[in-house]
Amino acid sequence: MKTYxxxxxxxxxDLLFEESDxxxxxxxxxxxxxxxxxxxKIITPTVEFFDVFNRxxxxxxxxxxxxxxxxxxxxxxxxxxxxxxxxxxxxxxxRGVQLPLRLxxxxxxxxxxxxxxxYSDETTQSGIELLGAGGxxxxxxxxxxxxxxxxxxxxxxxxxxxxxxxxxxxxCEALDTSPETVSExxxxxxxKNFVALDTVLDALGDTPATRAIRELPRMFGDARxxxxxxxxxxxxxxxTHAALSYLADVYTRLEKAGLSEHVTIDLSxxxxxxxxxxLMFRGYISGSGETVLSGGRYDQLxxxxxxxxxxxxxxxxxxxxxxxxxRRGEAASPLSPTALVxxxxxFETDALDLQARLLNEGxxxxxxxxxxxxxxxxxxxxxxxxxxxxxxxxxVQEVRV
Amino acid sequence: MRKLRIALTKxxxxxxxxxLFEQMGLDCTELHNxxxxxxxxxxxxxxxxxxxxxxxxxxxxxxCDIGVVGRDTxxxxxxxxxxxxxxxxxxxxxxxxxxxxxxFYGGYNVKxxxxxxxxxxxxxxxxxxxxxxxxxxxxSVELAPLLDLSDAIVDIVxxxxxxxxxxxxxxxxxxxxxxxxxxxxxSMKLRRDEIDAFxxxxxxxxxxxxx
Numbered sequence: 001m002k003t004y005x006x007x008x009x010x011x012x013x014d015l016l017f018e019e020s021d022x023x024x025x026x027x028x029x030x031x032x033x034x035x036x037x038x039x040x041k042i043i044t045p046t047v048e049f050f051d052v053f054n055r056x057x058x059x060x061x062x063x064x065x066x067x068x069x070x071x072x073x074x075x076x077x078x079x080x081x082x083x084x085x086x087x088x089x090x091x092x093x094x095r096g097v098q099l100p101l102r103l104x105x106x107x108x109x110x111x112x113x114x115x116x117x118x119y120s121d122e123t124t125q126s127g128i129e130l131l132g133a134g135g136x137x138x139x140x141x142x143x144x145x146x147x148x149x150x151x152x153x154x155x156x157x158x159x160x161x162x163x164x165x166x167x168x169x170x171x172c173e174a175l176d177t178s179p180e181t182v183s184e185x186x187x188x189x190x191x192k193n194f195v196a197l198d199t200v201l202d203a204l205g206d207t208p209a210t211r212a213i214r215e216l217p218r219m220f221g222d223a224r225x226x227x228x229x230x231x232x233x234x235x236x237x238x239x240t241h242a243a244l245s246y247l248a249d250v251y252t253r254l255e256k257a258g259l260s261e262h263v264t265i266d267l268s269x270x271x272x273x274x275x276x277x278x279l280m281f282r283g284y285i286s287g288s289g290e291t292v293l294s295g296g297r298y299d300q301l302x303x304x305x306x307x308x309x310x311x312x313x314x315x316x317x318x319x320x321x322x323x324x325x326x327r328r329g330e331a332a333s334p335l336s337p338t339a340l341v342x343x344x345x346x347f348e349t350d351a352l353d354l355q356a357r358l359l360n361e362g363x364x365x366x367x368x369x370x371x372x373x374x375x376x377x378x379x380x381x382x383x384x385x386x387x388x389x390x391x392x393x394x395x396v397q398e399v400r401v
Numbered sequence: 402m403r404k405l406r407i408a409l410t411k412x413x414x415x416x417x418x419x420x421l422f423e424q425m426g427l428d429c430t431e432l433h434n435x436x437x438x439x440x441x442x443x444x445x446x447x448x449x450x451x452x453x454x455x456x457x458x459x460x461x462x463x464x465c466d467i468g469v470v471g472r473d474t475x476x477x478x479x480x481x482x483x484x485x486x487x488x489x490x491x492x493x494x495x496x497x498x499x500x501x502x503x504x505f506y507g508g509y510n511v512k513x514x515x516x517x518x519x520x521x522x523x524x525x526x527x528x529x530x531x532x533x534x535x536x537x538x539x540x541s542v543e544l545a546p547l548l549d550l551s552d553a554i555v556d557i558v559x560x561x562x563x564x565x566x567x568x569x570x571x572x573x574x575x576x577x578x579x580x581x582x583x584x585x586x587x588s589m590k591l592r593r594d595e596i597d598a599f600x601x602x603x604x605x606x607x608x609x610x611x612x
Contacts, residue, residue: 117458117461118458118462157591159590161590190481191480191481192481192483192484192586193475193484194483194484217483217485264590264593284590285587285591286402286591288463288587289461289462289463289585289586289587289588290462290463290586290587
C-alpha cells in the first residue's frame, strides 16, 4: 500500500527555524500590545461543533470547512474563525462578568482553500474582541489598536481602510428584492466583480439604490468620498446617511490622531462573514497581496448565542506579517551559543551544572555530547562557538577555539 | 519602491495591448525585441508576459499589480481582484454550440458538454437548473460533438467560422467577452494614485482606438 508518511497534507506546512522564529516574534509583539491594554488571553478548542459556525451570519461556505464527527455522529469542524467561538464563550461562561470584556487570542484557523493556488489551509491569527461596549469610543480603541499593530508589525506605508456595513445593507434593503439576489450582489461586490454586478442590477431597473450600488466600485479614497457619496445619494433613507456621517466622524478623529496618511475609506467594503453591523476595517501592507488585518463591529452576533451584547474586534494574519518580515530581511537572526561545556567521563552532570550557571549569567551555552575533548573542540570550531569549558578532575579548563 | 508591474497575456492579446501601450506614449522597444526574456521594462513600468490563467494568479497574489486579460479567464478562474476597465479588445462570446439542426434541449437524457471552461459551463447549466455531464477538453473543443463524445460544447466564439466549417452552430450566447484591466486588491489601496493614472491613460487609449 502506498503511504503518505513523508508528506504533509496539501495546504499545510512545517515551519522551521527562521520561519517559526519570525512568526513567534510577531505573535509576541502583538500579545504585548494587547496585554498592555488590558486584553486577556483566551484559548478555544481547535475542534468545535458545526452548530457554532452554522449560521447565516457566519457566511462560512460549507465546502471550505474541515469536518468530522464525534463518537455520537455529531458534526464537528476545525475552527475556521476565532470570533464565533469567543462569542460562544462570552455568552455562556463569561455571562454576567464586569463589562467591557477585553479578550485576545492567538491560534490557528482552518479553511479549505482553492488547491494548487499557493494558499495555506492552516493559518495563524491573532486578534482582539472588545465585548459589551457599543459606539464610537470602543470603535476608536479597536481602530487605533489596529493601527499600532500595522505600525509595529507591518510596513511604514501600511493602509487601514474603513467602511460601514450599514451603508451597503440599507442600500440592499432599499432594492426590495429576493434574498438570493441580495446575496448574489454581496458576492459580486466582495469579489469586486463589478461587471457581473452590473448584469444583476440591470435586471432590477433604475432606482436610487441601484444607482448607488453601481457607484460602489468608485467609492474609495479619502474623506471626499463620503461627501461625494452623500451628494450622489438620491435617497432620504436615514440609515445610509447615518453610516456616511458616522464614517466621517471616525475619519476626523483618526486624522486628529495623526493617522490620516494611513486611513482610507472604502464604501464597497463588504465581508463574506456578514455578522458585521457597523464599522468595518481592513489592513494592507506592501509586499503582501492579501489582507493582513480584518475586523469590525458585530452587535447582533452575541444575541444569537443568547446574550445581547455589542462588540467590536479584529484578527491579524500573523503568518502573512511574518512572511513579509522575512522577505524584507527584517527578521532577527537566531541567537547562536557562545560557549560549549564538555565533561569528561564521570563529570557529565558537572558540565550541565556549569551550563546552568553560565546561562544564569546570560551566556548562551550548549552542552557537548561528544565522547572526547578533541571532538568537542572540533565541533565548536565547526559551529563557530568561541569558547569551550572542559571539566575533569582538575576542575574547569577554558579553551579558546 | 518597485515599479508597478503589469502582467500581459501572451499571444494575440499581447499585440493589441502593446499597440495600446504605444498609443499611451510608452516606450515599447524592449517588448518588440523581447527575445526570450519574460520581464521587460516598459516606460516607467515593468511588463511580465504570461499565459492568461497565470495573469490572474499573479495579480491575485499581488506579485503583479495590474493585469490585462480576457474576461473568459476571469470568469473561469473566479479569483478576487478589482476589474477596473473594459478595453474592448478581443471581443467574442461564450456560447453553447453543437451540431447544426440538432435539438439540444430535447429528450430526457442527461446531456454531455465538452469544454475548456468547466466552471463557466457548470454555472451556466446550474442557472438553468439543468443537470449535465461536463468533460474537460484541452484542444479543439469542436471535435467533441463531431466525434459524438458530447451533445454540445461551451466555448468562446469570435466569428463562428470554425463552427460553420464543421457543421456546427451556436445554440445560445452565454455572455460577451473582451479584454479587461485587473488590479490586485492590496496594490489598489497602497498605490492608488499611480494605478489610477495608468488606468485612466489606458482607458483613454482604448477609447481612441475604437474611434
